[in-house]
Amino acid sequence: MRIFVGNRLLSALLASAALVATTGFAEAKTVIHVMHQGDPGWVKAYGDVATRFEAANPDVDIEMIYAPHDAYNEKFSAAVMAKQLPDIMELDAPFLANYVWSGYLQPVKPLIDKDLLDDMTDSNIAQGTYPIDKDLYAIGLTDSSVVLYGNKKYLEAIGARIPKSVDDAWTREEFEGYLEKLSKLEGVKWPIDTFRGYGIKTEWITYAYGPLLESAGCDLIDRKTWKASGTLDGEACVKALTMMQDWVKKGWVVPTSSGTNQFYAEGQPAALAMGGHWFYAEASAAMKDNIVVMPLPKIGDKGVSPNGTWIWGISATSENPEIAGKFLSFLLKDKEYREYAKSQSAYPGLKSFAAESPLYAEGGPLAVAFEQASKTAIARPPHPAYPTITSAFMQAVDKIFNGGDAQEALTAAAKKIDEDIEDNAGYPPFDEQK
Numbered sequence: 001m002r003i004f005v006g007n008r009l010l011s012a013l014l015a016s017a018a019l020v021a022t023t024g025f026a027e028a029k030t031v032i033h034v035m036h037q038g039d040p041g042w043v044k045a046y047g048d049v050a051t052r053f054e055a056a057n058p059d060v061d062i063e064m065i066y067a068p069h070d071a072y073n074e075k076f077s078a079a080v081m082a083k084q085l086p087d088i089m090e091l092d093a094p095f096l097a098n099y100v101w102s103g104y105l106q107p108v109k110p111l112i113d114k115d116l117l118d119d120m121t122d123s124n125i126a127q128g129t130y131p132i133d134k135d136l137y138a139i140g141l142t143d144s145s146v147v148l149y150g151n152k153k154y155l156e157a158i159g160a161r162i163p164k165s166v167d168d169a170w171t172r173e174e175f176e177g178y179l180e181k182l183s184k185l186e187g188v189k190w191p192i193d194t195f196r197g198y199g200i201k202t203e204w205i206t207y208a209y210g211p212l213l214e215s216a217g218c219d220l221i222d223r224k225t226w227k228a229s230g231t232l233d234g235e236a237c238v239k240a241l242t243m244m245q246d247w248v249k250k251g252w253v254v255p256t257s258s259g260t261n262q263f264y265a266e267g268q269p270a271a272l273a274m275g276g277h278w279f280y281a282e283a284s285a286a287m288k289d290n291i292v293v294m295p296l297p298k299i300g301d302k303g304v305s306p307n308g309t310w311i312w313g314i315s316a317t318s319e320n321p322e323i324a325g326k327f328l329s330f331l332l333k334d335k336e337y338r339e340y341a342k343s344q345s346a347y348p349g350l351k352s353f354a355a356e357s358p359l360y361a362e363g364g365p366l367a368v369a370f371e372q373a374s375k376t377a378i379a380r381p382p383h384p385a386y387p388t389i390t391s392a393f394m395q396a397v398d399k400i401f402n403g404g405d406a407q408e409a410l411t412a413a414a415k416k417i418d419e420d421i422e423d424n425a426g427y428p429p430f431d432e433q434k
Contacts, residue, residue, distance in 0.1 A: 028059070029059055030059060030060050030323055031061045031063060032060060032061070032062050032063070032087045032323055032324055033063045033065055033086035033087050034046070034050070034062060034064050034086060034087065034088040034327070035067060035076070035079070035088070035089045036064065036065070036066060036067070037310065038069070039069075041344065042340075042344075043064075043066055045336075045337055045340040046331075046337075049334050049337050050064055050327075052330075052334065053327055053330050053331075056330075069202065070202060071201075072090075072092075073095075085104060085316075085317050085318075087323075088312060088313070088314055088315070088318075088328060089105075089313055089314075089315060090310050090311070091310065091312075091313055092310055093138070093307075093309060093311055093379075093380075094203070094308050094379070094380035094382070094386050094390070095386060096127070096128065096130065096138055096311075096313070096382070097131065097382045097384050098384045098386055098387055099137075100132075100137050101132075101384035101427060102384070103316055104313075105137045105138070105313045105314065105316055106137070106318070107135045107137055108128075108136055108138065108325065108328075109135065111322060111324065111325025112139055112325050112328060113333075116139065116329055119352050120139065120350060121143065121349055121373070123143045123307050123349070123377060124139070124140060124143050126307070126379060127143060127307060127308045127311060127349075127379065128140070128313075130382075131382045132429055132430070138311040138312055139332065140309065140310065140311035140312055140349050141331075141337075141338065141353055142346045142349045143307055143308070143309055143348070143373065144276060144277060144278075144306070144309035145277050145306060145307060145347055145370075145372050145377065146211070146275065146296060146305060146306055147275070147277065147293050147294060147295060147296065147366070147368060147372070148274055148293075148294040148295065148296055148297065149272065149273040149274075149280075149293060150162070150272050150292035150293075151263070151271050151287070151290060152289070152292050153290055154185060154188055154271040155178075157185055158178060158185060163295055163368075164368075165295070165371060166295045166303055166372055167375075168295075169296065169297055169298050169303045171297065171298050172216075172297065172299045172300070174297070175297040178191075179247065179272075183250065183252055187269075189262070190251070190252065190253065190254045190262060190269060191270070191271050191272060192254070192270060192273065193253075193262045193270040193273040193274070193275075194208070194253055194254070195254075195260055195261075195273075195274070195275060196253065196254065196401065197257075197259045197261075198260055199398075200391075200395060200398050205393070205397050206220070206390040206393055207308075207380070208274060211304040212240070212244070212299050213236075213237060213240040213241070214304040214378055215296075215297075215298055215299040215302060215303060216236060216243070216299040216300045217236035217240075217300050218231075218236040218237035218240045218241075219231055219232070219381075220232055220380070220389055220393055221383070221417060223381060226383060226385075226427075226431070227421075228413070228414035228417035229414040229415065229418050230414075232410055232413055232414040233413070237410055238406045238407050241396075241397065241406040241409075243299075244397075244400075245400050245401060245403075245406060253401075254270055263275070263279075264291075268287070274296070277345055277366060277369050278345055278347075279345075280345040280365065280366055281343065281344050293368055294368065295368050295371070296372070302376070303372075303375070303376040304377075305372040305378070306377065306378070306379075306380070307373060307377040307379055308379055312328050314328070338353060338356065341353070342356065345366060347360070347370070348360055348370070354370070384427040384430060385420050388417055388420040392412075392413035392414075392416040392417050397409075
Protein backbone atom coordinates (compact mmCIF):
# COMPACT_ATOMS: atom_id res chain seq x y z
CA MET A 1 0.00 0.00 0.00
CA ARG A 2 1.34 3.39 -1.04
CA ILE A 3 0.15 6.81 0.11
CA PHE A 4 0.33 9.87 -2.12
CA VAL A 5 -0.22 13.42 -0.98
CA GLY A 6 -1.94 16.43 -2.54
CA ASN A 7 -0.55 17.51 -5.90
CA ARG A 8 1.21 14.18 -6.33
CA LEU A 9 -2.16 12.69 -7.36
CA LEU A 10 -1.65 12.94 -11.10
CA SER A 11 1.98 11.91 -11.11
CA ALA A 12 1.09 8.94 -8.91
CA LEU A 13 -1.62 7.78 -11.28
CA LEU A 14 0.56 8.23 -14.34
CA ALA A 15 3.55 6.54 -12.74
CA SER A 16 1.39 3.61 -11.76
CA ALA A 17 0.13 3.25 -15.32
CA ALA A 18 3.70 3.33 -16.64
CA LEU A 19 4.75 0.72 -14.11
CA VAL A 20 2.00 -1.62 -15.18
CA ALA A 21 3.07 -1.22 -18.80
CA THR A 22 6.75 -1.97 -18.17
CA THR A 23 6.99 -4.55 -15.38
CA GLY A 24 5.59 -7.99 -15.11
CA PHE A 25 5.36 -7.74 -11.31
CA ALA A 26 3.02 -4.77 -11.45
CA GLU A 27 0.90 -6.55 -14.04
CA ALA A 28 0.36 -9.37 -11.57
CA LYS A 29 -1.55 -7.03 -9.27
CA THR A 30 -4.71 -5.00 -9.66
CA VAL A 31 -4.12 -1.43 -8.53
CA ILE A 32 -7.00 0.46 -6.93
CA HIS A 33 -6.52 4.21 -6.41
CA VAL A 34 -8.43 5.72 -3.48
CA MET A 35 -8.62 9.52 -3.18
CA HIS A 36 -9.55 10.87 0.25
CA GLN A 37 -9.20 13.69 2.76
CA GLY A 38 -9.15 13.80 6.56
CA ASP A 39 -7.01 14.72 9.52
CA PRO A 40 -3.96 12.57 10.42
CA GLY A 41 -5.97 10.15 12.56
CA TRP A 42 -8.40 9.34 9.77
CA VAL A 43 -5.60 9.13 7.21
CA LYS A 44 -3.87 6.51 9.35
CA ALA A 45 -7.15 4.63 9.85
CA TYR A 46 -7.72 4.43 6.09
CA GLY A 47 -4.14 3.36 5.48
CA ASP A 48 -4.37 0.62 8.10
CA VAL A 49 -7.54 -0.75 6.48
CA ALA A 50 -5.77 -0.76 3.10
CA THR A 51 -2.90 -2.77 4.60
CA ARG A 52 -5.30 -5.31 6.09
CA PHE A 53 -7.18 -5.58 2.78
CA GLU A 54 -3.95 -6.19 0.88
CA ALA A 55 -2.99 -8.92 3.34
CA ALA A 56 -6.33 -10.62 2.68
CA ASN A 57 -6.12 -9.96 -1.06
CA PRO A 58 -2.45 -10.25 -2.11
CA ASP A 59 -3.33 -9.75 -5.77
CA VAL A 60 -4.55 -6.18 -5.09
CA ASP A 61 -2.51 -3.05 -4.40
CA ILE A 62 -4.40 -0.17 -2.74
CA GLU A 63 -2.87 3.24 -3.43
CA MET A 64 -4.18 5.88 -1.05
CA ILE A 65 -4.11 9.40 -2.51
CA TYR A 66 -4.48 12.12 0.11
CA ALA A 67 -5.74 15.61 -0.69
CA PRO A 68 -6.06 18.29 2.04
CA HIS A 69 -9.63 18.98 3.16
CA ASP A 70 -9.51 22.68 2.25
CA ALA A 71 -8.15 21.96 -1.23
CA TYR A 72 -9.93 18.70 -1.97
CA ASN A 73 -12.25 20.02 -4.66
CA GLU A 74 -9.38 21.73 -6.44
CA LYS A 75 -7.35 18.50 -6.45
CA PHE A 76 -10.36 16.57 -7.67
CA SER A 77 -10.89 19.07 -10.48
CA ALA A 78 -7.26 18.63 -11.51
CA ALA A 79 -7.83 14.88 -11.76
CA VAL A 80 -10.93 15.49 -13.89
CA MET A 81 -9.06 17.82 -16.22
CA ALA A 82 -6.30 15.24 -16.67
CA LYS A 83 -8.85 12.46 -17.18
CA GLN A 84 -7.23 10.54 -14.34
CA LEU A 85 -10.05 9.87 -11.89
CA PRO A 86 -9.25 7.46 -9.06
CA ASP A 87 -11.20 4.21 -8.78
CA ILE A 88 -12.68 5.26 -5.45
CA MET A 89 -13.25 8.83 -4.37
CA GLU A 90 -14.38 10.35 -1.14
CA LEU A 91 -16.88 13.12 -1.78
CA ASP A 92 -18.86 15.57 0.28
CA ALA A 93 -22.49 14.46 0.03
CA PRO A 94 -24.02 17.72 -1.30
CA PHE A 95 -21.67 17.56 -4.30
CA LEU A 96 -23.02 14.16 -5.33
CA ALA A 97 -25.65 15.55 -7.74
CA ASN A 98 -22.95 17.52 -9.54
CA TYR A 99 -20.63 14.53 -9.76
CA VAL A 100 -23.33 12.19 -11.08
CA TRP A 101 -24.67 14.75 -13.54
CA SER A 102 -21.11 15.30 -14.79
CA GLY A 103 -20.66 11.56 -15.36
CA TYR A 104 -17.98 10.99 -12.70
CA LEU A 105 -19.75 8.28 -10.67
CA GLN A 106 -21.44 4.95 -11.28
CA PRO A 107 -24.20 3.29 -9.21
CA VAL A 108 -22.79 1.29 -6.30
CA LYS A 109 -25.67 -1.09 -5.51
CA PRO A 110 -24.30 -3.86 -7.78
CA LEU A 111 -20.82 -3.45 -6.28
CA ILE A 112 -21.37 -3.24 -2.50
CA ASP A 113 -22.24 -6.20 -0.25
CA LYS A 114 -26.02 -6.45 0.12
CA ASP A 115 -25.88 -6.70 3.91
CA LEU A 116 -24.27 -3.25 3.96
CA LEU A 117 -26.93 -1.80 1.68
CA ASP A 118 -29.63 -3.21 3.97
CA ASP A 119 -27.77 -1.75 6.96
CA MET A 120 -27.90 1.88 5.78
CA THR A 121 -29.97 4.41 7.72
CA ASP A 122 -32.53 6.46 5.81
CA SER A 123 -30.37 9.58 6.01
CA ASN A 124 -27.35 7.66 4.72
CA ILE A 125 -29.39 6.44 1.76
CA ALA A 126 -30.62 9.97 1.14
CA GLN A 127 -27.13 11.50 1.10
CA GLY A 128 -25.90 8.93 -1.44
CA THR A 129 -28.92 9.00 -3.77
CA TYR A 130 -29.16 10.95 -7.03
CA PRO A 131 -32.59 12.64 -7.12
CA ILE A 132 -33.21 12.08 -10.84
CA ASP A 133 -32.88 8.29 -11.19
CA LYS A 134 -33.19 7.56 -7.43
CA ASP A 135 -30.17 5.26 -7.67
CA LEU A 136 -27.47 4.94 -4.99
CA TYR A 137 -24.08 6.35 -6.03
CA ALA A 138 -22.24 6.53 -2.70
CA ILE A 139 -22.18 4.97 0.75
CA GLY A 140 -20.50 5.75 4.06
CA LEU A 141 -20.12 4.49 7.60
CA THR A 142 -21.27 7.84 8.92
CA ASP A 143 -23.62 10.76 8.50
CA SER A 144 -23.44 14.06 10.39
CA SER A 145 -25.20 16.76 12.35
CA VAL A 146 -24.58 20.03 14.18
CA VAL A 147 -25.74 20.59 17.75
CA LEU A 148 -25.57 23.39 20.28
CA TYR A 149 -22.96 22.74 22.95
CA GLY A 150 -23.20 24.56 26.25
CA ASN A 151 -21.03 25.21 29.31
CA LYS A 152 -23.19 23.97 32.19
CA LYS A 153 -21.59 26.33 34.71
CA TYR A 154 -22.37 29.41 32.63
CA LEU A 155 -25.89 28.27 31.74
CA GLU A 156 -26.77 27.58 35.35
CA ALA A 157 -25.41 31.01 36.31
CA ILE A 158 -27.94 32.75 34.05
CA GLY A 159 -30.80 30.35 34.87
CA ALA A 160 -31.03 28.98 31.33
CA ARG A 161 -33.44 26.18 30.54
CA ILE A 162 -31.65 23.05 29.30
CA PRO A 163 -33.57 21.36 26.43
CA LYS A 164 -33.75 17.57 26.71
CA SER A 165 -35.02 16.80 23.22
CA VAL A 166 -35.45 18.24 19.74
CA ASP A 167 -39.07 19.09 20.50
CA ASP A 168 -37.88 21.12 23.48
CA ALA A 169 -35.35 23.29 21.58
CA TRP A 170 -34.84 26.92 22.50
CA THR A 171 -36.93 29.48 20.63
CA ARG A 172 -35.30 32.49 19.00
CA GLU A 173 -36.45 34.67 21.89
CA GLU A 174 -34.87 32.32 24.45
CA PHE A 175 -31.69 31.93 22.43
CA GLU A 176 -31.09 35.64 21.93
CA GLY A 177 -32.10 36.33 25.53
CA TYR A 178 -29.49 33.87 26.78
CA LEU A 179 -26.84 35.33 24.45
CA GLU A 180 -27.56 38.76 25.94
CA LYS A 181 -27.27 37.46 29.50
CA LEU A 182 -24.10 35.51 28.75
CA SER A 183 -22.52 38.63 27.23
CA LYS A 184 -22.71 40.22 30.69
CA LEU A 185 -21.58 37.20 32.70
CA GLU A 186 -18.17 37.30 34.35
CA GLY A 187 -15.73 34.88 32.75
CA VAL A 188 -17.50 34.84 29.39
CA LYS A 189 -15.65 36.66 26.63
CA TRP A 190 -18.02 35.56 23.86
CA PRO A 191 -21.51 34.08 24.29
CA ILE A 192 -21.11 31.73 21.31
CA ASP A 193 -18.54 30.20 18.99
CA THR A 194 -20.04 29.54 15.54
CA PHE A 195 -16.61 28.54 14.19
CA ARG A 196 -16.19 31.48 11.86
CA GLY A 197 -12.53 30.50 11.88
CA TYR A 198 -13.26 27.72 9.38
CA GLY A 199 -13.54 30.49 6.78
CA ILE A 200 -15.06 30.06 3.32
CA LYS A 201 -12.84 27.30 1.95
CA THR A 202 -14.81 24.55 3.67
CA GLU A 203 -18.54 23.74 3.64
CA TRP A 204 -19.03 25.00 7.19
CA ILE A 205 -21.01 28.21 6.56
CA THR A 206 -23.53 26.51 4.27
CA TYR A 207 -23.65 23.32 6.32
CA ALA A 208 -24.00 24.84 9.79
CA TYR A 209 -25.59 28.26 9.26
CA GLY A 210 -28.00 27.19 6.51
CA PRO A 211 -30.28 25.29 8.94
CA LEU A 212 -30.71 28.36 11.17
CA LEU A 213 -31.79 30.36 8.14
CA GLU A 214 -34.09 27.58 6.94
CA SER A 215 -35.66 27.51 10.39
CA ALA A 216 -36.40 31.21 9.87
CA GLY A 217 -38.16 30.48 6.56
CA CYS A 218 -35.18 31.11 4.28
CA ASP A 219 -33.53 28.80 1.73
CA LEU A 220 -30.55 28.93 -0.59
CA ILE A 221 -32.70 28.30 -3.66
CA ASP A 222 -36.28 27.47 -4.55
CA ARG A 223 -36.21 23.66 -4.66
CA LYS A 224 -39.05 23.39 -7.18
CA THR A 225 -38.18 26.06 -9.74
CA TRP A 226 -34.42 25.95 -9.03
CA LYS A 227 -34.25 29.74 -9.04
CA ALA A 228 -32.27 31.58 -6.35
CA SER A 229 -33.56 35.09 -7.10
CA GLY A 230 -36.64 35.79 -5.03
CA THR A 231 -35.64 33.13 -2.48
CA LEU A 232 -32.03 33.60 -1.38
CA ASP A 233 -32.42 37.37 -1.62
CA GLY A 234 -36.02 37.35 -0.35
CA GLU A 235 -37.29 38.98 2.83
CA ALA A 236 -36.88 35.88 5.03
CA CYS A 237 -33.21 35.43 4.14
CA VAL A 238 -32.39 39.13 4.44
CA LYS A 239 -33.97 39.26 7.90
CA ALA A 240 -32.24 36.06 9.03
CA LEU A 241 -28.78 37.19 7.90
CA THR A 242 -29.35 40.64 9.38
CA MET A 243 -30.18 38.90 12.68
CA MET A 244 -26.90 36.96 12.60
CA GLN A 245 -25.01 40.08 11.54
CA ASP A 246 -26.43 41.77 14.63
CA TRP A 247 -25.00 39.00 16.83
CA VAL A 248 -21.59 39.69 15.33
CA LYS A 249 -21.90 43.47 15.74
CA LYS A 250 -22.80 43.03 19.41
CA GLY A 251 -19.65 41.01 19.97
CA TRP A 252 -21.54 37.85 20.82
CA VAL A 253 -19.79 35.68 18.21
CA VAL A 254 -16.16 34.52 18.35
CA PRO A 255 -14.34 36.34 15.52
CA THR A 256 -12.51 34.62 12.69
CA SER A 257 -9.18 35.84 14.07
CA SER A 258 -9.63 33.79 17.27
CA GLY A 259 -9.42 30.42 15.53
CA THR A 260 -11.68 27.41 15.51
CA ASN A 261 -12.28 26.66 19.18
CA GLN A 262 -12.87 28.97 22.09
CA PHE A 263 -15.43 26.72 23.79
CA TYR A 264 -13.12 24.38 25.69
CA ALA A 265 -9.89 26.32 25.10
CA GLU A 266 -7.95 27.55 28.12
CA GLY A 267 -10.26 29.56 30.33
CA GLN A 268 -13.33 28.40 28.35
CA PRO A 269 -14.06 31.94 27.08
CA ALA A 270 -17.05 30.95 24.87
CA ALA A 271 -20.20 29.83 26.69
CA LEU A 272 -21.89 28.10 23.76
CA ALA A 273 -20.66 26.45 20.57
CA MET A 274 -22.60 25.59 17.44
CA GLY A 275 -20.44 22.62 16.53
CA GLY A 276 -20.45 19.38 14.61
CA HIS A 277 -20.96 16.00 16.27
CA TRP A 278 -17.21 15.35 15.82
CA PHE A 279 -16.49 18.22 18.23
CA TYR A 280 -17.85 16.22 21.16
CA ALA A 281 -14.91 13.84 21.56
CA GLU A 282 -12.32 16.50 22.40
CA ALA A 283 -14.75 18.89 24.10
CA SER A 284 -16.04 16.26 26.52
CA ALA A 285 -12.53 15.06 27.30
CA ALA A 286 -11.58 18.60 28.29
CA MET A 287 -14.81 19.65 30.03
CA LYS A 288 -15.98 16.38 31.61
CA ASP A 289 -19.42 16.84 33.21
CA ASN A 290 -19.48 20.55 32.43
CA ILE A 291 -20.49 19.99 28.80
CA VAL A 292 -24.16 20.08 27.75
CA VAL A 293 -25.42 18.90 24.34
CA MET A 294 -28.61 20.55 23.05
CA PRO A 295 -30.56 20.70 19.78
CA LEU A 296 -30.11 23.65 17.46
CA PRO A 297 -32.49 26.49 18.38
CA LYS A 298 -35.73 27.19 16.51
CA ILE A 299 -35.27 30.55 14.86
CA GLY A 300 -38.75 30.26 13.32
CA ASP A 301 -41.69 27.90 13.75
CA LYS A 302 -39.70 24.72 13.18
CA GLY A 303 -36.30 23.37 14.04
CA VAL A 304 -33.91 22.50 11.21
CA SER A 305 -30.60 20.62 11.33
CA PRO A 306 -28.10 19.60 8.64
CA ASN A 307 -27.06 16.19 7.41
CA GLY A 308 -24.63 14.85 4.83
CA THR A 309 -20.94 14.12 5.20
CA TRP A 310 -17.99 12.63 3.33
CA ILE A 311 -19.01 9.39 1.65
CA TRP A 312 -17.46 6.95 -0.82
CA GLY A 313 -18.22 6.58 -4.52
CA ILE A 314 -16.77 4.55 -7.38
CA SER A 315 -15.76 6.44 -10.49
CA ALA A 316 -17.50 5.77 -13.79
CA THR A 317 -14.08 5.29 -15.41
CA SER A 318 -12.78 2.65 -12.99
CA GLU A 319 -11.47 -0.38 -14.85
CA ASN A 320 -11.98 -2.57 -11.79
CA PRO A 321 -15.28 -1.51 -10.21
CA GLU A 322 -15.96 -4.94 -8.67
CA ILE A 323 -12.66 -4.87 -6.78
CA ALA A 324 -13.27 -1.24 -5.81
CA GLY A 325 -16.63 -2.30 -4.38
CA LYS A 326 -14.98 -5.18 -2.57
CA PHE A 327 -12.55 -2.77 -0.89
CA LEU A 328 -15.33 -0.38 0.13
CA SER A 329 -17.32 -3.26 1.63
CA PHE A 330 -14.19 -4.36 3.51
CA LEU A 331 -13.61 -0.81 4.76
CA LEU A 332 -17.15 -0.31 6.06
CA LYS A 333 -17.13 -3.64 7.93
CA ASP A 334 -13.59 -3.36 9.33
CA LYS A 335 -13.75 -3.61 13.12
CA GLU A 336 -10.66 -1.53 13.87
CA TYR A 337 -11.83 1.22 11.52
CA ARG A 338 -15.18 1.27 13.31
CA GLU A 339 -13.46 1.43 16.68
CA TYR A 340 -11.46 4.46 15.56
CA ALA A 341 -14.63 6.09 14.22
CA LYS A 342 -16.32 5.52 17.59
CA SER A 343 -13.40 7.19 19.36
CA GLN A 344 -14.02 10.28 17.20
CA SER A 345 -17.74 10.38 18.15
CA ALA A 346 -18.61 9.49 14.55
CA TYR A 347 -22.29 9.87 13.72
CA PRO A 348 -23.77 6.51 12.65
CA GLY A 349 -24.84 6.03 9.04
CA LEU A 350 -25.20 2.26 9.35
CA LYS A 351 -27.69 0.71 11.75
CA SER A 352 -25.16 -1.83 13.01
CA PHE A 353 -22.70 0.97 13.74
CA ALA A 354 -25.41 2.87 15.60
CA ALA A 355 -25.97 -0.20 17.78
CA GLU A 356 -22.24 -0.19 18.55
CA SER A 357 -22.24 3.54 19.42
CA PRO A 358 -23.59 4.21 22.94
CA LEU A 359 -23.00 7.95 22.49
CA TYR A 360 -26.04 8.08 20.21
CA ALA A 361 -28.29 5.60 22.03
CA GLU A 362 -31.31 6.81 23.98
CA GLY A 363 -30.00 8.60 27.04
CA GLY A 364 -26.53 8.91 25.52
CA PRO A 365 -24.76 12.29 25.44
CA LEU A 366 -25.29 12.69 21.69
CA ALA A 367 -28.76 11.16 21.52
CA VAL A 368 -30.21 14.55 20.59
CA ALA A 369 -27.98 14.66 17.50
CA PHE A 370 -29.32 11.30 16.34
CA GLU A 371 -32.87 12.48 17.12
CA GLN A 372 -32.35 15.48 14.84
CA ALA A 373 -31.65 13.11 11.93
CA SER A 374 -35.20 11.77 11.99
CA LYS A 375 -37.04 14.93 13.01
CA THR A 376 -35.37 18.07 11.65
CA ALA A 377 -32.61 17.18 9.16
CA ILE A 378 -32.82 18.90 5.76
CA ALA A 379 -30.22 18.17 3.08
CA ARG A 380 -28.42 20.92 1.24
CA PRO A 381 -29.90 21.52 -2.24
CA PRO A 382 -29.35 18.28 -4.28
CA HIS A 383 -28.64 20.05 -7.57
CA PRO A 384 -25.69 19.98 -10.01
CA ALA A 385 -25.24 23.72 -9.44
CA TYR A 386 -24.46 23.08 -5.77
CA PRO A 387 -20.76 24.01 -6.04
CA THR A 388 -21.84 27.48 -7.22
CA ILE A 389 -24.71 27.66 -4.73
CA THR A 390 -22.50 27.03 -1.72
CA SER A 391 -19.63 29.23 -2.95
CA ALA A 392 -21.92 32.19 -3.65
CA PHE A 393 -23.75 31.80 -0.36
CA MET A 394 -20.60 31.53 1.74
CA GLN A 395 -19.10 34.62 0.14
CA ALA A 396 -22.32 36.52 0.80
CA VAL A 397 -22.39 35.50 4.47
CA ASP A 398 -18.75 36.44 4.87
CA LYS A 399 -19.46 39.91 3.44
CA ILE A 400 -22.48 40.35 5.70
CA PHE A 401 -20.63 39.26 8.83
CA ASN A 402 -17.91 41.76 7.94
CA GLY A 403 -20.43 44.60 7.86
CA GLY A 404 -21.81 44.40 4.30
CA ASP A 405 -25.43 45.08 3.37
CA ALA A 406 -27.44 41.84 3.59
CA GLN A 407 -29.80 42.61 0.73
CA GLU A 408 -26.98 43.61 -1.61
CA ALA A 409 -24.81 40.60 -0.79
CA LEU A 410 -27.66 38.09 -1.14
CA THR A 411 -28.91 39.61 -4.38
CA ALA A 412 -25.43 39.29 -5.88
CA ALA A 413 -25.22 35.66 -4.70
CA ALA A 414 -28.64 34.79 -6.14
CA LYS A 415 -27.68 36.34 -9.46
CA LYS A 416 -24.45 34.32 -9.60
CA ILE A 417 -26.33 31.07 -8.92
CA ASP A 418 -29.04 31.74 -11.50
CA GLU A 419 -26.46 32.68 -14.12
CA ASP A 420 -24.62 29.37 -13.56
CA ILE A 421 -27.85 27.42 -14.01
CA GLU A 422 -28.75 29.41 -17.13
CA ASP A 423 -25.24 28.90 -18.54
CA ASN A 424 -25.82 25.16 -18.22
CA ALA A 425 -29.28 25.25 -19.84
CA GLY A 426 -30.95 24.48 -16.52
CA TYR A 427 -28.83 21.34 -15.97
CA PRO A 428 -31.27 19.03 -17.79
CA PRO A 429 -33.17 17.04 -16.66
CA PHE A 430 -33.27 19.21 -13.53
CA ASP A 431 -34.85 21.94 -15.65
CA GLU A 432 -37.91 19.67 -15.95
CA GLN A 433 -38.27 19.04 -12.18
CA LYS A 434 -40.84 21.74 -11.46
